[in-house]
Amino acid sequence: MWNIMLGAPQYPEPLGIDIYINGLQGQSEFDIQNIDGLNHYIGMKTLPKPADMWEFSVFPKVVLAMAFLGVLIGLIGLFKNISPNWFLFWFILMSVLGMLGVYDFNLWLVDYGTDLDPNAIMKLVNEAGEPMQYNPPLIGHKKLLNFDAFSYPRTGGIMLFVGMMLTVLAYFVGKKSLNK
Amino acid sequence: MKTRKIKLFTAVAASLLLASCGPQTNNKKSGGALSSSAAEKVYVAPGEHDEFYAFLSGGFSGNLTVYGLPSGRMLKEIPVFSQYPTSGYGYSEETKPMLNTSFGFVPWDDAHHPDISQTNGELDGRWVFINGNNTPRIARISLTTFETEEIIEIPNSAGNHSSSFITENTEYVVAGTRFSVPIPQRDMPIKDYKSNFKGSLSFISVDPEHGHMDIKFQLMMPGFNYDLSHPGRDKSHGWFFFTTYNTEEANTLMEVNSSQNDKDFIAAVNWKKIEEYVNNGGGTMMPAEYAHNVYDESTHTATTTMKKEVLTVDPLKVPGAVYFLPTPKSPHGCDVDPTGQYIIGNGKLSADLTIHSFDKMIAAIEAKKFDGEAYGIPILNFDDVLAGTVKSGGLGPLHTEFDGKGNAYTTFFISSEVVKWKLGTWEVIDRKPTYYSVGHLMIPGGNSRKPFGKYVVAMNKITKDRYLPTGPEMEHSAQLYDISGEKMELLIDFPTHGEPHYAAGCPADLIKANSKKIYRLDENKHPYAILSPDQAKVERKGNEVHVYMSTIRSHFTPDNIEGVKVGDKVYFHITNHEQDFDVPHGFAMIGQNTSELLIMPGQTKSSVWEPKKVGVWPFYCTDFCSALHQEMQGYVRVSPADSNIELSWSLGDSDEE
Incomplete structure (x- = not known):
């Protein structure tokens, strides 16, 4: 769905986290372990295993259910004339769920970036004197100490977005043909 | 007098100059244009690899x-x-x-x-x-x-x-x-x-x-x-x-x-x-x-x-x-x-x-x-x-x-x-x-x-x-x-x-x-390897003491060991738990009659130490492994040969073994 890359001068091959709908995986085999190794200096919790987050078990079900619903509406639309509002309805529902998902994702990033061990080896403050926050950006680039963090959607995320846009297209096409 | 000195100096300098233009230097240093093209041919820019x-x-x-x-x-x-x-x-x-x-x-x-x-x-x-x-x-x-x-x-x-x-x-x-x-x-x-x-x-x-x-x-x-x-x-x-x-x-x-x-x-x-x-x-x-x-x-x-x-x-x-x-x-x-x-x-x-x-x-x-x-x-x-x-x-x-x-x-x-x-x-x-x-x-x-x-x-x-x-x-x-x-x-x-x-x-x-970057820890079949720090232990077999130790940035597990005695033969079996490229850890013990060890990620190496003196003796990591490399150290307490102190080992505040 999503990918976060961490590059630094001493990491010419950046460390990366691939976020799947049902868990995290290192871009290279040992990246998660090595990111955890670095994070222990600043007192960050170790990255979550699938069992640590209810999202990794619930999200796949929600996405599967929505996909099933979407296909169902599409099939019905193909063989029977139904109101294009059904497409709009699916799109709005998916958008709300998607936004909730992204909101939740961001909560986790902030939680990991700020809920740090008070006995951390390195306790750094920002220019304002506040404790440093280490959450990577939701999307785009952010400088975290010596690391450049890049966060972007991957195939799953992009496909989801494209799918949603097609529904919108279906809605308009449907509406147009009704008007004729 | 002064002018004579200057004249002499000039003469010497001129002769040196002449000598350095002489034919015998031709084969030692090639001409400017040639040497610059030679420089280009052997120059491998920083970060580039040789052919x-x-x-x-x-x-x-x-x-x-x-x-x-x-x-x-x-x-x-x-x-x-x-x-x-x-x-x-x-x-x-x-x-x-x-x-x-x-x-x-x-x-x-x-x-x-x-x-x-x-x-x-x-x-x-x-x-x-x-x-x-x-x-x-x-x-x-x-x-x-x-x-x-x-x-x-x-x-x-x-x-x-x-x-x-x-x-x-x-x-x-x-x-x-x-x-x-x-x-x-x-x-x-x-x-x-x-x-x-x-x-x-x-x-x-x-x-x-x-x-x-x-x-x-x-x-x-x-x-x-x-x-x-x-x-x-x-x-x-x-x-x-x-x-x-x-x-x-x-x-x-x-x-x-x-x-x-x-x-x-x-x-x-x-x-x-x-x-x-x-x-x-x-x-x-x-x-x-x-x-x-x-x-x-x-x-x-x-x-x-x-x-x-x-x-x-x-x-x-x-x-x-x-x-x-x-x-x-x-x-x-x-x-x-x-x-x-x-x-x-x-x-x-x-x-x-x-x-x-x-x-x-x-x-x-x-x-x-x-x-x-x-x-x-x-x-x-x-x-x-x-x-x-x-x-x-x-x-x-x-x-x-x-x-x-x-x-x-x-x-x-x-x-x-x-x-x-x-x-x-x-x-x-x-x-x-x-x-x-x-x-x-x-x-x-x-x-x-x-x-x-x-x-x-x-x-x-x-x-x-x-x-x-x-x-x-x-x-x-x-x-x-x-x-x-x-x-x-x-x-x-x-x-x-x-x-x-x-x-x-x-x-x-x-x-x-x-070219290999690391050894896989999950493929390590060394008889004295430990695959996780909670397997760290110290065992006595007569006067042989075997320390099953692990390293990761930046500590040894265990880092405090007591119950070793003068006359013991202590084997440190050290497994490097890193799985990251180019993060070896070293090990050296004071007074050891051998060399240090340099242990690659995922590897186990063993070093022998025969303590001869009572005291508390330090060991440390010899390879600058992280910002906390200097903190990567530990102690072994050595008691007299007839002491009855039990073997114990620890890492951190807890006294659990």
Whole structure:
């Protein structure tokens, strides 16, 4: 769905986290372990295993259910004339769920970036004197100490977005043909 | 008075200036335009990689050094035959067996001639082999880990010099003896050398999958000195050629007495014929004692097996297997061109190179045109096998390599130069001085069917003024020449470690993708490895204490140990839990009578400490592993021998064990 890359001068091959709908995986085999190794200096919790987050078990079900619903509406639309509002309805529902998902994702990033061990080896403050926050950006680039963090959607995320846009297209096409 | 001083000064300065413009500096420093293009050719920008790997033998360092070409940067020293405190090789419990021999633990050797494994006569970049000259041994080094994986001792050999050259499918690595000796060894007068001593030529088979070595047979030759060798290739595949000297069989004042014959021999050995003979049950098994040391990458541990017998072959029992090719003046290098047609004898006391023709040799053998025999081995007629002579104008040819474009390059020790000449016409095309007294040279792939004829490295025996002086002892010097054009061009000088006697090189692309970054912790089968820190423990077995320890940035688990007593033998078995590239941890204990350890990610190494004094003694990580490297340390409490303090260990505040 999503990918976060961490590059630094001493990491010419950046460390990366691939976020799947049902868990995290290192871009290279040992990246998660090595990111955890670095994070222990600043007192960050170790990255979550699938069992640590209810999202990794619930999200796949929600996405599967929505996909099933979407296909169902599409099939019905193909063989029977139904109101294009059904497409709009699916799109709005998916958008709300998607936004909730992204909101939740961001909560986790902030939680990991700020809920740090008070006995951390390195306790750094920002220019304002506040404790440093280490959450990577939701999307785009952010400088975290010596690391450049890049966060972007991957195939799953992009496909989801494209799918949603097609529904919108279906809605308009449907509406147009009704008007004729 | 003052003006006179100034005038004098000016005069001196002018004469210095004149001197520095003199002709004698022309060959030392080339002109501005030339040198700038040379600089571009060897400049490898920061972060860029070299085009070629070069593996230079370390000579009396006992090791192998890895260089990048064309930059001439030294990338690594690989310990082979010598203890190496930098990594703990030969000091750690796991690697001590690598240096076992039938003479006991031998922590040094004289490493001579590296050769890269081949498939179909082309470099395959899997292993590099190298010989130990002094206590005869052959080592195999992995080119994925760049670690010595195997060392086999050669019995019935002394001065393992005409080694370690490999046949074109790495069927055999071949090791010939320099000294002839009584075989089997026995108490006898030295003066009875002649016709009583023998020279053994060992053919060591190489397992195609794992590279494991095994002596297939030893050919028992007359008591000459076997100097260098090379396999036939392509059309001459199946043959092996050895230069000899001291065919006089002298045993004293050798520099005079072994240089009397106008011609010595190149021995041509049809090893396929002997292999067939041996496979059909031929040969005589004789008692012998030699060590075979194998390092297992999964247990990170070497083991020694003492072998008890070796198969010997009498050349006279295999008709048609061995012939002598008369070759002038104590030939040194024995080199075969990429087509396998020409066998070059580098007569080190002459001005000329002698080139034998493989086709003519076969024709002479078939026509049975012999010029006598030596100890029953037929001698071919010099003129019948001669392909040509290079009238070089130089003196003291030692060794020849090839560029794959029909040219050969020969080093001349006495006249200190590299000479380029043409195969077939034997004309000299170019010559360039070396600084100074070149021994051997190397073109990547230059002794295979497919040379990469872009550079030649000349390895010199004498350095003198080439670098800033460093006292009487200096590193040797090498020169890199561009050989892509008609004329050679000197590009760069670089120091070499120990004394390179030969080198092997290959395109970086053949090796670099396979170079290992870490050892997988989940594949670690070391008996004392711990795969997670909660398995850390300390065990007592009588006066032996075994510490099962792990490391990760940046702490040891455990880091406090109590209950050790004076007189104990403490084994630290340390597993590096990192799985990140280039994050080794080190280990050193105060007062330890051995070296540190350097433990690669996923690896386990063991170090012994025998505490002699009561107290609390620290240990620490020797490799700067992180910003908290300096904090990576611990203590061992040592109590009197009769104390009854129980063993305990911990990490952090908790006292749990």
